[in-house]
Amino acid sequence: MKTIKLLALLFISSLVFTGCSDDDHDDDHDHEEEVITTLNYTLTNGNDVVVLTYFDLDPDDSVSGTYSVSGNLTANTTYTGELTLENANDEDAEHIQEEIEAEKEEHEFFYTSTISDITISKTDMDDNGNLVGFDTTLTTVDAGTGSLTIVLKHEPTKPNDDNSTNAGGSTDIEVSFTVEVE
Amino acid sequence: MKSRKLFLIVLLLISNLAISQNCTYTFSGIVEDFHDKSVLIGATIHIKNLNKYTTSDVDGKFKIENLCVGKIIVEISHLACDKLILEIDLVDDLYRIIDLEHHIEELEEVHLRSNSKTEETSIEQNLKKEVLESFSDKSLGDALVTISGVSSLTTGSTIVKPMIHGLHSSRLLIVNNNVRLFDQDWGDEHAPNIDINSANTIQVIKGANTLRYGSDAIGGVIIVKPKKHAVKDSLFGSSLLSLNTNGQGGNFNTEIIKTYKSGYFFQLQTSIKRFGDFKTPDYYLTNTGIKNINSSIRFGFNSFKKGFDAYYSFVDNEFAILQSSHIGNVNDLVQAINSKEPRVIDDFSYDINTPKQSIQHHLGKIEAYQRFKDLGKLTLQADFQVNRRKEFDTRVGDLKDVPVIDLRLFTTSLQSNLTIDYLEDLKINTGLLGRFQQNDAIGGTGTEPLIPDYEKFDFGTYITGNYKLNLITELSAGIRYDFSSIKAEKSYSIWEWDDTYNYDELFPEFETGVIDGSDVLTEPEYTFHCFSASLGLSKHYTNDFSLLMNYGLASRIPNPSELFSDGLHHSTARIEVGFLTMEKENAHKFSIALERTNSNFGFAINPYYNYIKGYIQLIPFDTVTTIRGSFPIWHYNQIDAQIFGVDIDINKRISDSFNYRGNLSLLQGDNLTEDIPLIHMPGANITNNITYTNKEYHNLSVNLQHKTVFQQNRYPDYNFSTFNPVLQENVYVDISSTPPTYSLFNLNSSMSFNAFKEGTLKVEFSVHNLFNTSYREHLNRLRYYADELGRNFNVKIKLNY
Missing domain, CATH: 2.40.170.20 (TonB-dependent receptor, beta-barrel domain)
Known part of the structure; x- marks a missing residue:
């Protein structure tokens, strides 16, 4: 009889465990909160505004994102550059940018162009007096076509030689636009 | 009981075929614990009708030589074990693995022979307590690597997945305390969650021959x-x-x-x-x-x-x-x-x-x-x-x-x-x-x-x-x-x-x-x-x-x-x-x-x-x-x-x-x-x-x-x-x-x-x-x-x- 009682106990306890685990199936399907879906690099010189945009609604799928450039840059011009980041999946799309701005010490943007006479300099600094790169000044000289690459490093060595390859850290953004100076 | 009779008849037939009374046969074997198959040292093996004695050695082995064809009654005893009496019709050299219901030995260090088996025919290797203790601050995978044919897939030095004959994760069954472990073992960087210190013995079965635990042991158990x-x-x-x-x-x-x-x-x-x-x-x-x-x-x-x-x-x-x-x-x-x-x-x-x-x-x-x-x-x-x-x-x-x-x-x-x-x-x-x-x-x-x-x-x-x-x-x-x-x-x-x-x-x-x-x-x-x-x-x-x-x-x-x-x-x-x-x-x-x-x-x-x-x-x-x-x-x-x-x-x-x-x-x-x-x-x-x-x-x-x-x-x-x-x-x-x-x-x-x-x-x-x-x-x-x-x-x- 003892064995039977014990068996009953086993069965009951297993039922109890099963019961406990059965949580209600609420909608706990998550959307990507952390991702950056949109990068806008807006270059302004008076009425001459050029916007470079990278957009990928779901960066974690196996589909590549899209590049768009609103127009050509003008030769011998100095633009004020402003970089904005968004997460289009988030109701508060600019939240991601605020978060990175709050951790400026751990982040830095790097700008490079194959058009050799373009110069881009970062104008904003973190609390330690090191460059960040949300705000820039871009100066063009001669006409030409090439790429403009923007890299965001997380936890780079700061200060550094402004070369993303030597700065260490891990890459959060690496986008490369085709631009024309005319 | 029918099959027992049948068995006896078969044995009798075989013994009748023996041409002459020849006293050159050997009865040997190994005495082991009924539960965990650890060998028992110093068990007495007494052939009652011939009054021949021997004891099992450090490997649990024994051997009685110069036996004649015929029936022998063997009594196997060991400290704190139930006596076991076997009646055997000896027709040839005989090797037997004898399981005794045994307890007291386990208070001391457990001695395991290298090939104690979960199943008699499976290809297994064991790690005993002393070996496991030297891996006390390591993981299960680290200890298992000491067995031939076992390697590990690791993430750094602390996350260690065991690998038997090149196979790992879902292809290995890990059984802890007779419970098959389910811990999201599918990822390469998911190590089995077992505290090696809670184990007394670990057996590695290389192959799919232990059906008791599952049908998917492609690598082993x-x-x-x-x-x-x-x-x-x-x-x-x-x-x-x-x-x-x-x-x-x-x-x-x-x-x-x-x-x-x-x-x-x-x-x-x-x-x-x-x-x-x-x-x-x-x-x-x-x-x-x-x-x-x-x-x-x-x-x-x-x-x-x-x-x-x-x-x-x-x-x-x-x-x-x-x-x-x-x-x-x-x-x-x-x-x-x-x-x-x-x-x-x-x-x-x-x-x-x-x-x-x-x-x-x-x-x-x-x-x-x-x-x-x-x-x-x-x-x-x-x-x-x-x-x-x-x-x-x-x-x-x-x-x-x-x-x-x-x-x-x-x-x-x-x-x-x-x-x-x-x-x-x-x-x-x-x-x-x-x-x-x-x-x-x-x-x-x-x-x-x-x-x-x-x-x-x-x-x-x-x-x-x-x-x-x-x-x-x-x-x-x-x-x-x-x-x-x-x-x-x-x-x-x-x-x-x-x-x-x-x-x-x-x-x-x-x-x-x-x-x-x-x-x-x-x-x-x-x-x-x-x-x-x-x-x-x-x-x-x-x-x-x-x-x-x-x-x-x-x-x-x-x-x-x-x-x-x-x-x-x-x-x-x-x-x-x-x-x-x-x-x-x-x-x-x-x-x-x-x-x-x-x-x-x-x-x-x-x-x-x-x-x-x-x-x-x-x-x-x-x-x-x-x-x-x-x-x-x-x-x-x-x-x-x-x-x-x-x-x-x-x-x-x-x-x-x-x-x-x-x-x-x-x-x-x-x-x-x-x-x-x-x-x-x-x-x-x-x-x-x-x-x-x-x-x-x-x-x-x-x-x-x-x-x-x-x-x-x-x-x-x-x-x-x-x-x-x-x-x-x-x-x-x-x-x-x-x-x-x-x-x-x-x-x-x-x-x-x-x-x-x-x-x-x-x-x-x-x-x-x-x-x-x-x-x-x-x-x-x-x-x-x-x-x-x-x-x-x-x-x-x-x-x-």
């Missing part, structure tokens, strides 16, 4: 066994402290056991492990510490006729993962591969920062058995497991302390096993299993779950038999059937569902019709029927030789990650894609073992061949351009594969105090579909041990070990080129090349002293990586980023009381 307790009034325990220079940490384990004459026992065990950053010969591995707390509690009742065993264990692991292994894109990976050192090298710290894993595993079970006269033993068991896995990545802002992966896996099962052993020569095991499993991808991670919510039901039934064909030969055979049904809930982007994978045409029945933005909600549902079988033959010759032959048919259903993975796997920095089209994997494994069990000169040669149809592998497929830049995509695919090799073990007594022990493992894996080598196959390796022992002087033992792991030259070339926009050039991504051959030397020494009244104190000193060699291991997932560990000095103090 690892059985973690607890201690059996004596039926007497006693209170005893042990504490072990282990301290290391590398990682500046260690482990403390303590256990206390109370046993009663009535058969009741109670056991409590706890271990705490803490390490900081480990060090290679040249630099600290920043963020590689561990924090573990494990506890287990066991109580039960033990008698020959009936008993029960209740067990609960809790494992809480926190593993830091090398900070430098966090990469953003392929170019970061290239930079890591090309630079000789990890990008972040800080001073020593105990801090556990991101990336890290935090895993909690609960396991509980109740097992009860009853023996029935003229039938056998019926065992019933109920168990449950909860596995909570959180993986943390380097994130920004509010999400810093939020895991990227948060999964809870709940498993419960009810099972029965009936051992029919009342027949002299035939032993049958049969049983039923019902299991329910539920995975919950817990919300709030801010990421799409890599593994979706699912529910799974399993039902299994098996029958295995072992038949003593004649005096030296045993045959075993078994079949098993498993039914599984799995139902998941998962969103796909409509675009991928319809166009990329064409699932809308392949699996329209999975669609629920619910569309959420650009996503379609689906409910994939599968049912699988799996058949598995085993066939074994063993021959035990009188001169310590034995020959074992095994065939195993195993069948494994695709695991959830192979079916449903779809997205970024943060901890591996790649997009992993599983497919709903996966089918089950079927394997045929043939193995032979020729063994000689002898302490003067023994060996085991074990060649094997495993053909796996529909082998599921995860391989680099492509790259995708994301905002982070170029990012690798890995796909699961299915191919036909073969893995074959040989394991060789040798032991030789050089002199009274010197012993040699060594093993060699050779293995080749082929992707037959594409005619290329199989990915992630262990390289050839060889181990040599020379041990000096002096029992007179505090049981002094000094062991020098050498291990060489040869470069794996057979690997599939999945290298590719990617454009680096910063450098404006294509860079070559060499993810396939393997690190060169390395050799390690380890030293281990121990001494025992008497302490207090009845206790013993054992002190162990060891040095790992004696020459501080810098090396990288092909099967370490972090081999692109950093070297393996440098020299470590370890001191262990164990007190038995």
Whole structure:
């Protein structure tokens, strides 16, 4: 009889465990909160505004994102550059940018162009007096076509030689636009 | 009874055939514990009608020579054991394995012979308590690597997955306390959650011949066994402290056991492990510490006729993962591969920062058995497991302390096993299993779950038999059937569902019709029927030789990650894609073992061949351009594969105090579909041990070990080129090349002293990586980023009381 009682106990306890685990199936399907879906690099010189945009609604799928450039840059011009980041999946799309701005010490943007006479300099600094790169000044000289690459490093060595390859850290953004100076 | 009569008649017939009365026969064998198959030393073997005596030796062996043909009545007795009387009609040399119901011995150190078997014909190897203790502050996988044919797939030095004959994860069954472990074993970086300190013996079965635990043991079975307790009034325990220079940490384990004459026992065990950053010969591995707390509690009742065993264990692991292994894109990976050192090298710290894993595993079970006269033993068991896995990545802002992966896996099962052993020569095991499993991808991670919510039901039934064909030969055979049904809930982007994978045409029945933005909600549902079988033959010759032959048919259903993975796997920095089209994997494994069990000169040669149809592998497929830049995509695919090799073990007594022990493992894996080598196959390796022992002087033992792991030259070339926009050039991504051959030397020494009244104190000193060699291991997932560990000095103090 003892064995039977014990068996009953086993069965009951297993039922109890099963019961406990059965949580209600609420909608706990998550959307990507952390991702950056949109990068806008807006270059302004008076009425001459050029916007470079990278957009990928779901960066974690196996589909590549899209590049768009609103127009050509003008030769011998100095633009004020402003970089904005968004997460289009988030109701508060600019939240991601605020978060990175709050951790400026751990982040830095790097700008490079194959058009050799373009110069881009970062104008904003973190609390330690090191460059960040949300705000820039871009100066063009001669006409030409090439790429403009923007890299965001997380936890780079700061200060550094402004070369993303030597700065260490891990890459959060690496986008490369085709631009024309005319 | 009918079969017993039949057996007698057959025996009589055979004995009548014996031409003349010849008194040259030998009755030999081995006496072992009925429960855990440990050998019994000093058992008396008395042939009553001839009044001949002998006792079993240190290996449990005995031999009585010059016996005549005819009936002998043998009484086998041992301290605190029930006497066993056997009537045997001797017609030839006879070898017998005699099981005694035994208890008291287990209070002392348990002596195990190297080939004590779960099944008589299976090819197994064991790790006994003393060996496990020297791995007290390491993992299960680290200890198992000492067995030939077992290697490990690691993530850094702390996350270690065992690998048998090149196979790991879902292809190995890990059985802890008779409960099959379910802890999200599908990921390469998911180590089994078992505290090695809670184990008394670990058995490794190389192959699919143990149908009792499942049909999917394509690689093999690892059985973690607890201690059996004596039926007497006693209170005893042990504490072990282990301290290391590398990682500046260690482990403390303590256990206390109370046993009663009535058969009741109670056991409590706890271990705490803490390490900081480990060090290679040249630099600290920043963020590689561990924090573990494990506890287990066991109580039960033990008698020959009936008993029960209740067990609960809790494992809480926190593993830091090398900070430098966090990469953003392929170019970061290239930079890591090309630079000789990890990008972040800080001073020593105990801090556990991101990336890290935090895993909690609960396991509980109740097992009860009853023996029935003229039938056998019926065992019933109920168990449950909860596995909570959180993986943390380097994130920004509010999400810093939020895991990227948060999964809870709940498993419960009810099972029965009936051992029919009342027949002299035939032993049958049969049983039923019902299991329910539920995975919950817990919300709030801010990421799409890599593994979706699912529910799974399993039902299994098996029958295995072992038949003593004649005096030296045993045959075993078994079949098993498993039914599984799995139902998941998962969103796909409509675009991928319809166009990329064409699932809308392949699996329209999975669609629920619910569309959420650009996503379609689906409910994939599968049912699988799996058949598995085993066939074994063993021959035990009188001169310590034995020959074992095994065939195993195993069948494994695709695991959830192979079916449903779809997205970024943060901890591996790649997009992993599983497919709903996966089918089950079927394997045929043939193995032979020729063994000689002898302490003067023994060996085991074990060649094997495993053909796996529909082998599921995860391989680099492509790259995708994301905002982070170029990012690798890995796909699961299915191919036909073969893995074959040989394991060789040798032991030789050089002199009274010197012993040699060594093993060699050779293995080749082929992707037959594409005619290329199989990915992630262990390289050839060889181990040599020379041990000096002096029992007179505090049981002094000094062991020098050498291990060489040869470069794996057979690997599939999945290298590719990617454009680096910063450098404006294509860079070559060499993810396939393997690190060169390395050799390690380890030293281990121990001494025992008497302490207090009845206790013993054992002190162990060891040095790992004696020459501080810098090396990288092909099967370490972090081999692109950093070297393996440098020299470590370890001191262990164990007190038995």
